[in-house]
Amino acid sequence: METPHSTTHAPQGFWTKYLFSTDHKTIGIQYMITGLFMAAVGGFLAYVFRYNLAFPGESIPLFGQLDAMHYNAFVTNHGMIMVLFVGMPFLVSGLGNLLIPLMIGTDDMAFPTLNMMSFWIFLVSCLVMVAAFFVPGGAFGGGWTLYPPLSASGYVNRNPAFWSTFFSATPMFILGVALEFVSMLMGGINFLVTTINKRAEGMTPFKIPLIVWFLNIATLDFMVSVGPLVAGAVMLLLDNVVGTGFYDPARGGDPVLFQHLFWFFGHPEVYVLLLPALGVMGEIIPVFSRKPLFAYRTIIYLSLIAAVLSVVVWAHHQFIAGIDPRMATFFSIGTIIISIPFAGVFLSFMATLWGGSIRFTMPMIWALGFIGLFLIGGLTGLYLGSSTFDIYAHDTYFVVAHFHYTMFPVVFFGFFSAVYFWFPKFTGKHLNHTLGMIHFWLTFIPFNVTFFVLFFNGLAGQHRRVNEYSSFSNIMKEPYITFEKISTIGAIVLMVSQFIFLYNLFISLRKGRKAEKNPWDSNTLEWQADSPPVHGNFNPYPVVYHGPYEYSHPSSEQDFVPQDNPIVLKTN
Amino acid sequence: MTIFPENISTYGQEIDRLFYTISALVAVAFVISLFVLLYPLFNNSAKRVKKATYFTGAKRKHFRWITFALVALALSDFYFLYAEHGAWVTIEQTQVKPDFHVSITGRQWNWAFTYPGLDGKLYTPDDIVINEMNSELHVPINKNIVVDLWAKDVLHSFFVPNIRLKQDCVPGRMIQRWFKLTKTGTYDIACAELCGLLHGKMRNFLVVESQEKFNGYIDSLYKKNAPALTMTNPSN
Amino acid sequence: MAEQTLSVSLKQVPQGRLGVWLLIVGELIIFGSLVVCYLLYRLRFPSWVEQTQHTSTFYGGLNTFVLLTSSYTIVKANDAALKKDLAKMSRYMLTTIFCGLIFLAVKSTEYAHEIGAGFTLTSPGLQATNPVGATFWSFYYIMTGLHATHVLAGMVTLFVVWLDARKGRNIHRVELGGLYWHMVDLIWIFLFPLLYIAK
Numbered sequence A: 001m002e003t004p005h006s007t008t009h010a011p012q013g014f015w016t017k018y019l020f021s022t023d024h025k026t027i028g029i030q031y032m033i034t035g036l037f038m039a040a041v042g043g044f045l046a047y048v049f050r051y052n053l054a055f056p057g058e059s060i061p062l063f064g065q066l067d068a069m070h071y072n073a074f075v076t077n078h079g080m081i082m083v084l085f086v087g088m089p090f091l092v093s094g095l096g097n098l099l100i101p102l103m104i105g106t107d108d109m110a111f112p113t114l115n116m117m118s119f120w121i122f123l124v125s126c127l128v129m130v131a132a133f134f135v136p137g138g139a140f141g142g143g144w145t146l147y148p149p150l151s152a153s154g155y156v157n158r159n160p161a162f163w164s165t166f167f168s169a170t171p172m173f174i175l176g177v178a179l180e181f182v183s184m185l186m187g188g189i190n191f192l193v194t195t196i197n198k199r200a201e202g203m204t205p206f207k208i209p210l211i212v213w214f215l216n217i218a219t220l221d222f223m224v225s226v227g228p229l230v231a232g233a234v235m236l237l238l239d240n241v242v243g244t245g246f247y248d249p250a251r252g253g254d255p256v257l258f259q260h261l262f263w264f265f266g267h268p269e270v271y272v273l274l275l276p277a278l279g280v281m282g283e284i285i286p287v288f289s290r291k292p293l294f295a296y297r298t299i300i301y302l303s304l305i306a307a308v309l310s311v312v313v314w315a316h317h318q319f320i321a322g323i324d325p326r327m328a329t330f331f332s333i334g335t336i337i338i339s340i341p342f343a344g345v346f347l348s349f350m351a352t353l354w355g356g357s358i359r360f361t362m363p364m365i366w367a368l369g370f371i372g373l374f375l376i377g378g379l380t381g382l383y384l385g386s387s388t389f390d391i392y393a394h395d396t397y398f399v400v401a402h403f404h405y406t407m408f409p410v411v412f413f414g415f416f417s418a419v420y421f422w423f424p425k426f427t428g429k430h431l432n433h434t435l436g437m438i439h440f441w442l443t444f445i446p447f448n449v450t451f452f453v454l455f456f457n458g459l460a461g462q463h464r465r466v467n468e469y470s471s472f473s474n475i476m477k478e479p480y481i482t483f484e485k486i487s488t489i490g491a492i493v494l495m496v497s498q499f500i501f502l503y504n505l506f507i508s509l510r511k512g513r514k515a516e517k518n519p520w521d522s523n524t525l526e527w528q529a530d531s532p533p534v535h536g537n538f539n540p541y542p543v544v545y546h547g548p549y550e551y552s553h554p555s556s557e558q559d560f561v562p563q564d565n566p567i568v569l570k571t572n
Numbered sequence B: 001m002t003i004f005p006e007n008i009s010t011y012g013q014e015i016d017r018l019f020y021t022i023s024a025l026v027a028v029a030f031v032i033s034l035f036v037l038l039y040p041l042f043n044n045s046a047k048r049v050k051k052a053t054y055f056t057g058a059k060r061k062h063f064r065w066i067t068f069a070l071v072a073l074a075l076s077d078f079y080f081l082y083a084e085h086g087a088w089v090t091i092e093q094t095q096v097k098p099d100f101h102v103s104i105t106g107r108q109w110n111w112a113f114t115y116p117g118l119d120g121k122l123y124t125p126d127d128i129v130i131n132e133m134n135s136e137l138h139v140p141i142n143k144n145i146v147v148d149l150w151a152k153d154v155l156h157s158f159f160v161p162n163i164r165l166k167q168d169c170v171p172g173r174m175i176q177r178w179f180k181l182t183k184t185g186t187y188d189i190a191c192a193e194l195c196g197l198l199h200g201k202m203r204n205f206l207v208v209e210s211q212e213k214f215n216g217y218i219d220s221l222y223k224k225n226a227p228a229l230t231m232t233n234p235s236n
Numbered sequence C: 001m002a003e004q005t006l007s008v009s010l011k012q013v014p015q016g017r018l019g020v021w022l023l024i025v026g027e028l029i030i031f032g033s034l035v036v037c038y039l040l041y042r043l044r045f046p047s048w049v050e051q052t053q054h055t056s057t058f059y060g061g062l063n064t065f066v067l068l069t070s071s072y073t074i075v076k077a078n079d080a081a082l083k084k085d086l087a088k089m090s091r092y093m094l095t096t097i098f099c100g101l102i103f104l105a106v107k108s109t110e111y112a113h114e115i116g117a118g119f120t121l122t123s124p125g126l127q128a129t130n131p132v133g134a135t136f137w138s139f140y141y142i143m144t145g146l147h148a149t150h151v152l153a154g155m156v157t158l159f160v161v162w163l164d165a166r167k168g169r170n171i172h173r174v175e176l177g178g179l180y181w182h183m184v185d186l187i188w189i190f191l192f193p194l195l196y197i198a199k
């Protein structure tokens, strides 16, 4: 058997160990910390504009007055930051880096230097996004969807001050996003090559843990869908910087073309975030139900189908954008169809619970919370998948509430489940359970308070991206004014309670109970390495004998069978 | 509290009805899913069940409940897709015989309305153009109104919650929609697509009135605007 | 089991090659999208044919020839590398890089002519008379320009590989650089008919 060699030359200095590290674990943690920082930025922006919505015109604590221009900029950046600069580093780069090499039983990524470079490019992209707030006139405010002509130059904006902001901030915004794409593409190549090439002996495709599958499907989906947007963004950048007319109708350009390019990426992007989060649930639920994941293979097939379908449903974001109405019907059908494989995945997760012996640990509670919330998000998606109802609901708060019910559980519940589950592995310490419970309830309840009421505001006709509703007294009347206030109070509680989490991280790192190798009695390979794993992860490399979910197997004494345990399981 | 604003169009209630149809399906799906999720949580906690049952779900037989649920979901999905299609065709794909034809242009930051002038035809030099913030669009009740939607500078979206109609306006294109209104009154016209600094202040009014009042309004416009009749369509 | 054989045979592909393949797929999707956008516009505006009259088939053809030659020489370089014939490999690699240089030189002359004739990214002169035609030139420059930066990137890559390989280090990278170079070539093979031949 080969012995890993890298254990012998683990980097020693502070710089090589913590900053310019090529170790996948350090890089994964760097991604997560950067993501946390960006979440603070995106959350603060949300706090500011949410406060403004409930108490228009009043001075906002910790900020001051918010005018229409900054409102637009804040909403725009909140959206882009939360999706690409929080969701992606948490769920794709962060989890992928931490878990893929460990779960497939190898020492590191296929290209460690490339991996380090993709993190640093990502960091630069974050800095560009944040720096854009400080250029004269403030950040870009044309909506995270970047629709031209508003986001392209050449259009006379009657307020000259406003115009200059678009001019300087738009290129920065596009640049920041472009750098993020570069970083993700580099990281993605690494994920795929690592998974294809570096798996431990005996780890056949259907012995790979679900989350590794899902991370790779997500990566592929990303790589296939991002190309058109890169092309579109280059054209948009040129429209801005040198004044070409790719999207200028007067010069034959077509603004709707950009919408197609954007959503060809934008829709698969939500699955790029959803799949790793589902993967986390797929790891946590079997462990704490002490049962095999229900229909493991079928889940993988279903999500492959969904990934393929995900690139042919994009135009459901454009039902009323002026596309051919017959095309809308086609995309409406596609959208409804894609809900079916995902429903299958969720039902399989729930089926895993049946007949289990369920342990309500912190990660499990977060995972169950995720499923509960996503259920609402998914079901409200059925309304919007219907093109006819979308005529009314499009660009109202109904949509805002819907996608927060999907994106928030995915990004934050996915992230928290993962942290509560794998924290002992990567730090060697347990998180505090009581603080964890408080954190859970103070996230779950305020989240619902914040967003459930917004469904009703949307149904009442309140449209998005409007800083104050004083001009629409027919829509913005009681009870909707109160709903705005309720939503804001919920959001503030939600954000403040995240300090409990930070405190928990901090205190547990210092004083937490020591974690053994495999505290949850789990099967997958990462739990067979030390906590925290040494540089090089395994010594010797593991050999895989079993699938990842052999819990409570009748022919085994223990109720779990680690993947590298050579005992023979009798199948009947 | 009513869920929707008052409906004033002939097709609006179909959208409302669609909402309730989908809600019924969603409610059933929600209750069932919640039961499937919660039942084992109460019944199978580690305290009650010491050892889990080994069950991989790999056999098709095991998957049949899920298949059943998925088929039910697909069928109900297609049921409402089918049920809604009529409304979609009515709103988006129907050419009605116009009783009254008006052109609406989104611009930063108001809606501009162009009425046909004395010749009764749009896009002729004697069109009457109203182009200011908070102005009113007058239309007669119980008539087929056909609107030509334009955008002058950036994307806008013509949105009248009470009609349940929303349609993006794209520079360089003309998009036609229609409606027939059943109640007189004054309603909001909003812009639902982010269009720049004063997007949120982009608001005009829709005034639905009887044919007589409407005729009076057009006459008064004609008198007031006589010198400016040479104005051309703002979208040109 | 089929599943096992598939996973084993994929595992035998060296990491580097797999990585470059994925990179190429990513790049091709980006260029492919540009081409699709171009085609959509071209179908919408038959009048673009007028503009295509002004692209120089001679220069385009010359460059196609240069790039095809360079693809041949890089194949030769890789053959030599496999046989550990460092001197020959080095010569062929330098020829490839030199072909890249010629390509860029020709392209620059061509650009100089076009810019002289008033056709630029924005073509201000054209905008007044034929605004739709001006957008053809935006596409022309964005597509050929992006391609030219890839040629440059390919040259730098090959040069860096050459620095090591001529001393016998990391010879397998010659193949990887070559794969990338073929991609650059392939993209040109698509651009050439679209921009130069279809008139």
Ligand code: HEM
Pocket (backbone or CB within 6 Å): A043, A046, A047, A050, A075, A076, A078, A079, A080, A082, A083, A087, A143, A144, A145, A400, A404, A407, A408, A411, A412, A450, A463, A464, A465, A466, A467, A491, A494
């Ligand atoms: C911390 C809790 C959050 C709150 C209170 C919040 C609040 C809001 C609100 C009120 C809007 C609509 C603003 C408007 O249309 O005027 C909005 C927009 C948006 N949010 Fe959030 N949000 C939160 C978290 C998230 C997360 C986790 C994501 C995604 C991962 C997200 C993604 C978006 C996007 C994409 C938009 C649309 C931006 C645009 O219209 O350009 N938000 N958010």
Ligand SMILES: [Cu+2]
Pocket (backbone or CB within 6 Å): B106, B107, B155, B156, B157, B191, B192, B193, B194, B195, B199, B202
């Ligand atoms: Cu507008």
